[in-house]
Amino acid sequence: MIKISNLHKSYRMGANSLHVLKGIDFNVEEGELVSIMGSSGSGKSTLLNILGMLDEADEGSYFLDGVPIKNLSEKQGAKYRNKFLGFIFQSFNLIGYKSALDNVALPLYYQGIGRSERIDRAMSYLEKVGLAQWASHLPNELSGGQKQRVAIARALASDPKVLLADEPTGALDTTTSYEVMDLIQEINDEGRTILVVTHEHDIAQMTKRIVNLKDGLIIEDTVVSQVRALSNV
Numbered sequence: 326m327i328k329i330s331n332l333h334k335s336y337r338m339g340a341n342s343l344h345v346l347k348g349i350d351f352n353v354e355e356g357e358l359v360s361i362m363g364s365s366g367s368g369k370s371t372l373l374n375i376l377g378m379l380d381e382a383d384e385g386s387y388f389l390d391g392v393p394i395k396n397l398s399e400k401q402g403a404k405y406r407n408k409f410l411g412f413i414f415q416s417f418n419l420i421g422y423k424s425a426l427d428n429v430a431l432p433l434y435y436q437g438i439g440r441s442e443r444i445d446r447a448m449s450y451l452e453k454v455g456l457a458q459w460a461s462h463l464p465n466e467l468s469g470g471q472k473q474r475v476a477i478a479r480a481l482a483s484d485p486k487v488l489l490a491d492e493p494t495g496a497l498d499t500t501t502s503y504e505v506m507d508l509i510q511e512i513n514d515e516g517r518t519i520l521v522v523t524h525e526h527d528i529a530q531m532t533k534r535i536v537n538l539k540d541g542l543i544i545e546d547t548v549v550s551q552v553r554a555l556s557n558v
C-alpha cells in the first residue's frame with residue numbers, strides 16, 4: 326500500500342539547513358496497523374506529512390497504492406489525497422461553527438456528493454463511532470474524546486485506503502486515549518490500513534507494528550507480539 330525508499334527531507338532556514346529525514350525506507354501492506362514512534366523532533370510529523378501528500382520529500386521515492394507520488398500537479402495531488410487518505414490530528418481540527426454531522430459530511434461535499442447522500446453517509450459514520458445522538462451538537466459541546474471520534478468519522482467518510490493519525494491521543498487523558506485507540510483497532514479489524522504517530526509507548530503497544538525513528542532514521546521496526554486491547558490496558 327505504501328512503499329518509500331531513501332526518503333530525505335531538509336528544512337531550509339536562511340543560510341542553514343536542518344536535515345530531518347536521512348534516508349527512510351519502509352513499506353506498509355494493506356490492512357496493517359502501524360505506529361511511528363520517536364521523541365519530539367525526531368521527524369515523525371514530517372514523515373507523516375510526506376506520506377499524506379501534505380509535503381514533498383527532497384529525495385527518494387514514494388508509491389501509494391502503486392501510484393508514484395512525485396511531481397503531481399496540485400489538482401492531481403488533491404485528487405489522490407482525497408481518494409487515498411484520511412487524516413486525524415491531535416487537535417481534532419473540527420470546524421467550530423458546524424455541527425458534528427456537518428463536519429463529517431464536509432469531505433463528501435468536496436467530492437461532489439449530493440446533500441441527502443452526504444447526510445446519510447455522515448450519519449452512518451457518526452453511528453459507527455457511537456455519536457449518532459450528538460449529530461446536531463457543535464464541537465465545543467463535545468468532550469475531547471467525542472471530538473476525536475467525530476474527526477475519525479470525518480476521516481472515514483470519504484472511504485480512504487489509508488488513515489494517517491498524528492498523535493491522535495496527544496490531547497486526551499489516558500482512559501479516553503485507550504478508547505480512541507480501541508476505535509482505531511476496530512476500524513483496522515475491518516481491513517483498513519492505519520498509521521499512528523505517537524511518542525507514547527502504551528499507545529504504540531495498541532498497534533501491531535512499531536517503527537522507531539531516531540535522528541531521521543528508522544532504528545527499529547518490530548512486530549508487536551501481544552497487541553494491547555482496551556479490555557487489558
Ligand code: ADP
Nearest residue numbers: 336343345363364365366367368369370371372
Ligand atoms: P516530531 O513530529 O517527531 O516531533 P517534526 O517532524 O515535527 O518532529 O520535526 C522534526 C524537526 O524538524 C524538528 O527539529 C522541527 O523543529 C523541524 N521542523 C519541522 N517542521 C519545520 C518547518 N516547517 N520548518 C523548519 N523546521 C521544521
Ligand code: MG
Nearest residue numbers: 369370371491
Ligand atoms: Mg509531531
